[in-house]
Structures are given as C-alpha cells and as structure tokens.
Amino acid sequence: MYNIGIDLGGTNIAAALVDEQGTIIRKDSVPTLRERDYTAIVKDMAMLALKVIEDEGIKPEDVHSVGIGSPGTPDTEKGLIVYANNLKFNNTPIREEFVKYFDIPVYIENDANAAAYGEFISGVGRKYKDFVAVTLGTGVGGGIIVQENIITGSYHGGAELGHMVIDMNGATCSCGRRGCWEAFSSATALIGKAKEAAAAHPESTLNTLVEGNLENMNAKIPFDAAQAGDVIAQEVIDWYIHHLAVGLVNVINIFQPQAIALGGGVSAQKENLLVPLREKVLTEIYGGADSLKTELLVCELGNDAGIIGAAMLYKMYDK
Amino acid sequence: MYNIGIDLGGTNIAAALVDEQGTIIRKDSVPTLRERDYTAIVKDMAMLALKVIEDEGIKPEDVHSVGIGSPGTPDTEKGLIVYANNLKFNNTPIREEFVKYFDIPVYIENDANAAAYGEFISGVGRKYKDFVAVTLGTGVGGGIIVQENIITGSYHGGAELGHMVIDMNGATCSCGRRGCWEAFSSATALIGKAKEAAAAHPESTLNTLVEGNLENMNAKIPFDAAQAGDVIAQEVIDWYIHHLAVGLVNVINIFQPQAIALGGGVSAQKENLLVPLREKVLTEIYGGADSLKTELLVCELGNDAGIIGAAMLYKMYDK
Numbered sequence: 001m002y003n004i005g006i007d008l009g010g011t012n013i014a015a016a017l018v019d020e021q022g023t024i025i026r027k028d029s030v031p032t033l034r035e036r037d038y039t040a041i042v043k044d045m046a047m048l049a050l051k052v053i054e055d056e057g058i059k060p061e062d063v064h065s066v067g068i069g070s071p072g073t074p075d076t077e078k079g080l081i082v083y084a085n086n087l088k089f090n091n092t093p094i095r096e097e098f099v100k101y102f103d104i105p106v107y108i109e110n111d112a113n114a115a116a117y118g119e120f121i122s123g124v125g126r127k128y129k130d131f132v133a134v135t136l137g138t139g140v141g142g143g144i145i146v147q148e149n150i151i152t153g154s155y156h157g158g159a160e161l162g163h164m165v166i167d168m169n170g171a172t173c174s175c176g177r178r179g180c181w182e183a184f185s186s187a188t189a190l191i192g193k194a195k196e197a198a199a200a201h202p203e204s205t206l207n208t209l210v211e212g213n214l215e216n217m218n219a220k221i222p223f224d225a226a227q228a229g230d231v232i233a234q235e236v237i238d239w240y241i242h243h244l245a246v247g248l249v250n251v252i253n254i255f256q257p258q259a260i261a262l263g264g265g266v267s268a269q270k271e272n273l274l275v276p277l278r279e280k281v282l283t284e285i286y287g288g289a290d291s292l293k294t295e296l297l298v299c300e301l302g303n304d305a306g307i308i309g310a311a312m313l314y315k316m317y318d319k
Numbered sequence: 320m321y322n323i324g325i326d327l328g329g330t331n332i333a334a335a336l337v338d339e340q341g342t343i344i345r346k347d348s349v350p351t352l353r354e355r356d357y358t359a360i361v362k363d364m365a366m367l368a369l370k371v372i373e374d375e376g377i378k379p380e381d382v383h384s385v386g387i388g389s390p391g392t393p394d395t396e397k398g399l400i401v402y403a404n405n406l407k408f409n410n411t412p413i414r415e416e417f418v419k420y421f422d423i424p425v426y427i428e429n430d431a432n433a434a435a436y437g438e439f440i441s442g443v444g445r446k447y448k449d450f451v452a453v454t455l456g457t458g459v460g461g462g463i464i465v466q467e468n469i470i471t472g473s474y475h476g477g478a479e480l481g482h483m484v485i486d487m488n489g490a491t492c493s494c495g496r497r498g499c500w501e502a503f504s505s506a507t508a509l510i511g512k513a514k515e516a517a518a519a520h521p522e523s524t525l526n527t528l529v530e531g532n533l534e535n536m537n538a539k540i541p542f543d544a545a546q547a548g549d550v551i552a553q554e555v556i557d558w559y560i561h562h563l564a565v566g567l568v569n570v571i572n573i574f575q576p577q578a579i580a581l582g583g584g585v586s587a588q589k590e591n592l593l594v595p596l597r598e599k600v601l602t603e604i605y606g607g608a609d610s611l612k613t614e615l616l617v618c619e620l621g622n623d624a625g626i627i628g629a630a631m632l633y634k635m636y637d638k
Contacts, residue, residue: 144573154577167488177603
C-alpha cells in the first residue's frame with residue numbers, strides 16, 4: 001500500500017509516493033506560482049500526485065490516501081485552509097477541489113505539524129507515543145504528538161510553542177507580545193545576538209569567521225567560534241542555550257513527552273547543541289534531575305519530514 | 320448505574336456515590352490519619368466506599384467502578400501512586416490493596432486532574448471537548464483535557480502549568496526555577512503583593528480592611544479595596560491580572576482549548592476577575608482579538624469537583 005504526501009510551499013509544490021514504512025519511493029515538484037487562484041494551485045497538486053504515481057508505474061487504486069501539508073491554519077474535518085499568510089487562502093476548500101481530479105481520501109494538516117508527524121512516524125520519534133518536535137529556524141515552531149495524535153488546539157491554531165512568553169519584560173516579538181520563546185531561541189535570534197556581540201567586540205573570532213562582514217553571520221559561526229575558544233562567542237552560546245532550556249523545560253513540565261527533537265538550522269549542531277542543553281535543562285527541571293524522563297534529540301529527516309508526515313496522516317484517521 | 324469517587328486528602332478521605340450525570344447522591348468521610356501505613360489507609364477507603372453504598376441502600380454489584388483522586392504522581396496503568404509528598408507513598412499499589420476489600424475496577428488519577436475532569440464532565444466544562452482548568456490557590460495547578468481525555472504526560476508528571484516560566488529573570492519559585500507562573504498568579508502571590516503594597520502605603524484602604532494586621536490579608540481584600548476606589552489596591556489587581564493573562568495566553572497559544580475555567584480561592588471573584596482578565600488577554604492573544612476563541616470562565620463545583628471527577632474516570636477507559 002502506498003500513500004501520497006504533498007508539501008505545499010510558497011515556492012514549490014512537492015509530491016512524493018511513500019510506502020507504509022514512511023520511506024519516499026519517488027518524489028517530484030513543480031513551482032507553486034503562489035499568486036494564482038487556489039483552483040490552479042490545487043489542480044497542479046493533483047496532477048503532480050498522479051504524475052508521481054504514473055512515473056513509478058503503479059495504479060491510482062493502489063494509493064490509499066493523499067496527505068497535504070500546507071502553511072496556515074487548516075480545518076482538518078472540512079478539508080479547508082482557513083487562512084494562510086503566504087498564499088491567498090481564506091476558507092479555501094482544498095479537499096473538495098483536489099478530488100475533482102483525483103478521487104481519494106484527502107487529509108490536510110499544517111506543514112509544521114506534518115513535519116513533526118513525519119519525524120514521529122519514521123524519523124527520530126518513531127520509538128515514542130508522546131513526542132514534541134521544536135523547529136529552531138526563522139521562528140520557533142512546534143509540533144506536538146500525544147498518544148500518537150497531533151495536538152493542534154480546538155480550532156487548529158494551537159501548538160504555537162514559539163509564542164509562549166518566557167520573559168514577560170523582554171524584547172517585543174513579531175506577534176506583539178513581549179519575551180516570546182521565539183524571540184530568543186530561533187536561529188534568527190541567535191544570529192542577531194552573535195552580530196551584536198561581534199560588533200561590540202572587534203577582537204572576537206566571530207569577526208574573523210564572518211570575514212569582516214556581519215551579513216555573513218549564520219547560526220553555525222557562533223558555535224564554531226566558541227569551539228575555537230572565543231570567549232565572546234561562548235557567551236552568545238551560553239545565552240542561547242539558557243533561553244532554549246527555559247522554554248524546553250516549560251514544554252517538559254506541561255507535556256512530559258518521551259522525547260523532544262530539535263529541528264531547523266540550529267539543530268545541525270547536533271551534540272554541540274545537545275550536550276550543553278541537556279546540562280542546562282537538568283538544572284531547571286521540576287523535581288530535580290531524577291525527574292527528567294524526556295530525551296533530548298535532533299530531527300533526522302530534514303526537509304523530507306513534512307512530505308512523509310503528510311503521506312502518513314491517514315494513520316490518525318484510520319483507527 | 321453508579322460510580323464511587325474517592326478524594327484522598329492529607330486530612331480526610333471522602334467518598335461519594337455518584338450517578339451517571341455526575342451528581343453526588345451520598346457522601347461521607349473519615350480522617351486520613353496520614354502517618355499510617357498505606358494498607359490501613361486503603362482499607363479505610365474501601366470500607367468508606369462500601370458504607371456509602373450500603374447507607375444508600377444499593378448493592379455493590381450496582382456500582383460500576385471506583386475512581387480515586389490522590390495527591391502525587393499516579394501510575395494509572397499499574398494502579399500505583401508513584402510518589403506523594405504529603406503521604407508516605409512510594410510506588411504504592413493502591414489498586415491491588417483496594418480490591419482485596421472491594422473487587423471492582425479501580426481508576427487512579429492525580430487529585431488536580433480529577434478535579435479538572437469533574438468540571439469537564441458535569442461542571443462548567445460540560446459543553447466542551449477541549450478544556451483546561453487552572454486552580455489559583457496556594458499554588459497554580461492545571462488540569463488539561465484534550466479531546467475528552469486528561470493529558471498528564473507520559474509519566475503522569477506533566478500538566479504542571481504553574482511551573483511554566485513567564486519571567487525568567489523574576490523571583491525564585493518554590494520549585495527552584497525563576498519566574499514561574501505560580502510565583503505571580505497563585506492566591507499566595509496575590510496576598511503577598513497586597514501585603515507589600517499595604518505596608519508601603521499606610522494610607523491605602525488595604526490597611527483598613529485588614530484591620531491593621533497584615534496577617535488578615537486574603538485574596539478578596541485587594542479586590543474589595545480596588546472596588547472601593549483605592550488606587551494602591553487597583554495597582555495590585557492590575558499587576559495580578561497582567562501576570563495571570565500572560566500565563567493564560569501561553570496556555571491558549573499551546574492548547575487553544577474551547578474554554579479555560581479558573582478555580583481556587585481567587586476565582587470566587589468571578590466577573591470582578593474575569594472582566595478585566597478577558598480585556599488583558601485580548602491585548603496579548605496571538606493573531607489579534609479575532610483569534611480568541613477560548614472562553615474564560617470560573618469553575619462551578621468547588622470542592623466536589625475532585626470527587627465527581629474521580630467517580631467519572633471510567634469514562635476515559637470504557638471507550
């Protein structure tokens with residue numbers, strides 16, 4: 001049995017044929033051309049799904065379902081996208097439009113949740129029933145799985161872990177609140193802090209690694225500089241780890257998942273990130289170090305997580 | 320069909336016969352005498368349950384299940400209390416001991432979660448599927464219901480909403496972290512803040528209402544003084560509402576429940592609390608005022624919530 005996963009992005013639509021173990025068999029993509037009407041975009045999604053099936057030489061009737069990971073807020077029951085910032089979607093009937101071209105069960109989920117579900121089904125979360133993925137990228141995104149189901153709130157607008165305030169007197173976040181976790185723990189926040197530190201400390205290795213141009217700063221450089229013994233970079237990393245740990249311990253105190261996996265740009269640091277992070281989390285955990293039962297890991301599937309998760313959404317509905 | 324709910328407290332054991340609608344038919348209690356061995360305590364729980372049944376003139380076989388709300392961390396599957404601070408419980412096999420006296424399905428839950436479940440089944444949460452109860456008492460407790468099930472974390476130590484940090488540079492909490500929600504939003508925190516304000520401002524009505532003795536301060540007095548026009552008391556209330564709103568918006572951003580109900584001492588203020596709180600929450604909510612779909616309410620069942628919730632636990636397992 002096969003399923004199709006579709007990752008609807010602002011730039012590309014990607015579709016993949018995925019087997020029951022969550023392995024991608026064949027993948028293809030087309031440009032989204034996101035200024036178009038939704039009918040044209042959804043038609044391209046369906047056509048791409050059919051093309052992937054045909055290219056692999058299987059029949060549409062051997063495909064069990066299609067899952068779509070989309071930006072924005074879905075109405076999973078009605079098969080709508082209620083709202084998506086980057087696409088002109090507003091109560092857009094994705095499922096109804098899709099089945100005009102390919103009549104099959106269609107499941108819709110927010111893309112961040114689909115990616116967390118992908119890691120849960122066939123990535124780093126596959127051993128667990130309760131699993132949280134936290135993406136450290138432009139913002140801080142969350143995907144929460146409790147007892148094998150994605151938790152998204154009653155109206156699919158929850159799981160906004162990045163907009164949990166951890167420092168209510170801190171800097172203003174893009175959402176309008178003060179001191180959201182995202183304002184400290186995104187890759188954007190790390191890069192901003194590293195730029196500030198480099199500018200204030202001309203002697204720091206940070207300046208060497210950006211080759212004198214702060215616009216070259218990325219989330220890897222402060223880790224590299226700290227490992228090379230740069231004290232200023234180490235302070236940036238310590239600041240970052242501290243804030244990340246505070247938010248993670250909040251998540252642990254609320255959900256006590258079996259594992260939390262970090263994804264996004266910063267997670268490429270793997271043990272450079274996880275080792276000091278685990279140490280900091282232990283100092284914050286409720287009930288002391290013995291109480292920490294949540295494993296801290298990094299995601300495995302990279303950009304494929306979303307398309308795999310979308311393909312596997314049927315598992316939540318076929319029970 | 321009837322069920323028995325047992326509320327195991329540090330002072331008293333209460334047991335009630337509860338009907339299918341979650342209404343208490345008959346209730347009784349005995350002292351816990353908590354220094355005793357667990358075998359003696361559990362025996363008294365079973366005897367009290369049988370007494371309530373007999374006193375009501377029904378037969379034990381007309382009772383479907385017994386639910387126990389206990390302090391501490393339960394292992395709901397094994398029927399243990401893993402740990403409870405106030406009782407000498409340590410991996411204590413409550414269910415195994417109970418059925419020696421009364422052979423019936425026994426469900427165990429943490430008392431705060433049982434109380435939230437009671438409000439969910441037959442109190443203010445009865446219209447909803449996704450519901451959070453937040454108790455503003457000595458601490459800040461939480462009970463989280465998602466899709467009709469209590470969420471407690473993989474090892475039943477989650478749902479610690481009070482130990483979510485909202486001000487990471489703030490005052491140290493009893494748990495060792497800095498700036499936990501509980502340190503600002505418990506009744507204890509409100510009383511502490513009101514005492515401070517009264518001491519610093521001898522002219523404040525707060526001092527009149529405590530009759531010159533700050534030890535008379537309670538969670539009602541600052542609300543009363545503010546309503547009487549006292550500016551200092553109003554500042555205390557504004558501070559309290561602000562911190563309460565920050566934590567509640569975090570909960571909404573994560574769970575987006577259909578409703579959150581406040582319980583505990585402070586919730587007796589009802590609309591005095593809810594009206595300014597709703598206003599403050601609207602200024603903090605992610606996505607602006609239109610995004611607020613979560614109703615803010617106060618709990619209805621008072622101290623009976625725990626015993627009713629315990630009696631109704633079978634509903635989560637009989638599906």
